[in-house]
Amino acid sequence: MIRFAAASKSYRVDGALVPALEPVDLVIERGEVFGIIGHSGAGKSTMLRLINLLERPSAGRIFIEDRDVTDAQGSELRKLRAGIGMIFQHFNLLSSRSVADNVAFPLRIQGGVSEGEITARVDELLELVGLTAHARKYPAQLSGGQKQRVGIARALASRPSILLCDEATSALDPQTTASVLELLADINRRLGLTIVLITHEMDVIRRVCDRVAVLEAGQVVEMGAVADVFLHPQHPTTRRFVAEADHREGHGPEFSGVAGRLFRLSFRGEATYSPVLSNVVRDTGVEYNLLSGRVDRIKDTPYGQLTLAMNGERVEDALAQIRNAGVDIEEVAR
Numbered sequence: 001m002i003r004f005a006a007a008s009k010s011y012r013v014d015g016a017l018v019p020a021l022e023p024v025d026l027v028i029e030r031g032e033v034f035g036i037i038g039h040s041g042a043g044k045s046t047m048l049r050l051i052n053l054l055e056r057p058s059a060g061r062i063f064i065e066d067r068d069v070t071d072a073q074g075s076e077l078r079k080l081r082a083g084i085g086m087i088f089q090h091f092n093l094l095s096s097r098s099v100a101d102n103v104a105f106p107l108r109i110q111g112g113v114s115e116g117e118i119t120a121r122v123d124e125l126l127e128l129v130g131l132t133a134h135a136r137k138y139p140a141q142l143s144g145g146q147k148q149r150v151g152i153a154r155a156l157a158s159r160p161s162i163l164l165c166d167e168a169t170s171a172l173d174p175q176t177t178a179s180v181l182e183l184l185a186d187i188n189r190r191l192g193l194t195i196v197l198i199t200h201e202m203d204v205i206r207r208v209c210d211r212v213a214v215l216e217a218g219q220v221v222e223m224g225a226v227a228d229v230f231l232h233p234q235h236p237t238t239r240r241f242v243a244e245a246d247h248r249e250g251h252g253p254e255f256s257g258v259a260g261r262l263f264r265l266s267f268r269g270e271a272t273y274s275p276v277l278s279n280v281v282r283d284t285g286v287e288y289n290l291l292s293g294r295v296d297r298i299k300d301t302p303y304g305q306l307t308l309a310m311n312g313e314r315v316e317d318a319l320a321q322i323r324n325a326g327v328d329i330e331e332v333a334r
C-alpha cells in the first residue's frame with residue numbers, strides 16, 4: 001500500500017518556491033495497477049519521485065505499507081528503494097553490457113548475492129519477459145519492445161513489491177505498446193506486484209489499470225475505477241483525454257442534421273453482448289439511427305459504447321428498458 005497524506009511539492013526556482021504538486025490524498029492498494037494521467041508539466045513525475053523518495057514532499061507525508069517513510073535515510077532508505085523497481089521511457093540500459101548483464105546489474109551492486117544465484121535469477125527473469133534467446137545480445141541489437149522487456153526484467157531483479165513505470169510505452173509503436181502492457185498486466189497477476197504508471201495516453205490506462213488519477217496543474221482533478229472514469233468522465237481534462245483515445249473529437253458537427261434525440265449508451269460486461277437494442281425496438285416501436293460505436297475492453301472487462309439518435313412516441317419507455325438491462329445512458333447535447 002502506498003499513501004499520499006496531504007503530500008505536496010514545490011520546487012525552488014530562482015529563489016522562489018513554485019508549486020508542482022498541490023496537497024494530494026490518495027491510497028494505492030497493494031497489488032493494484034494505478035495510473036496517473038496528465039499533460040506535460042502536470043506533476044506526474046513528481047508524484048513518482050515522491051514514491052521512491054527521489055524527492056521529499058514539501059509538506060504532508062508518504063506511507064509505504066503503513067510505514068511513514070517521509071524522512072527515511074541511510075540503510076532504511078536503501079532497503080525501501082530496493083523494494084521499488086522502475087522502468088523508463090528510454091529504457092536506460094547500459095549499452096556496453098549484454099542483456100543478461102543489464103538484468104544482473106542491480107543484483108551485483110546490491111552485493112551479497114553469489115554468481116550462481118545471479119545466473120539463476122537472470123535466467124528466470126529473462127524467461128518471464130520472453131527474452132531467453134537474447135541473453136547474450138547487446139541493447140543496440142534489440143527492438144524498442146525488447147529493450148523495454150530488459151528494463152522490466154532488470155527492475156524485477158531485486159524482487160520489488162512496487163513497480164513504477166515512467167511513460168514506459170511512449171517510445172513504442174502501438175503493437176509493441178500493446179505487448180509490453182500485456183506483459184505488465186501478466187506480471188501484476190502472477191507476482192501480485194503493485195504497479196504505478198504515469199502516461200499521457202488514456203489508452204494505456206484503459207488497457208492495464210484498475211484505477212486512475214487525472215492530474216492537471218499539480219492537482220488531482222478526478223480519480224476512480226478506470227471503467228467509471230473512462231465511460232463517464234466528469235472533468236473537462238478527463239473528457240479531453242477520453243475523446244483523444246476514442247477519436248470522438250469532432251463528432252458534434254456530424255450530428256447536426258440528424259433527427260431525434262441523441263444518446264450515448266455504455267454497455268459493460270455481459271450487457272455488451274446481449275441484444276438489448278433489438279428487444280427494445282420490438283417492444284416499443286422506436287427507431288434508432290446508429291451514429292458511432294465501439295466495442296473494446298477495459299482491462300479484462302468488455303464494454304461497448306454507441307451513440308445513436310432515437311425517434312418515436314415511446315422513447316422514454318425505450319430508455320427505461322435499456323437502463324433495466326444494465327446499460328448506462330447519457331443524453332448527448334447538440
Ligand SMILES: Nc1ncnc2c1ncn2[C@@H]1O[C@H](COP(=O)(O)OP(=O)(O)OP(=O)(O)O)[C@@H](O)[C@H]1O
Nearest residue numbers: 011012013020038039040041042043044045046047
Ligand atoms: N527539479 C525541478 N526543479 C524545478 N522545477 C521542477 C523540477 N522538476 C519539475 N519541476 C516543475 O514541476 C512541474 C511538474 O513537473 P513534472 O515533471 O512532475 O511533470 P510531468 O507531468 O511529469 O511532466 P512531463 O510529462 O513533461 O514529464 C513542472 O512545472 C516542472 O517544470
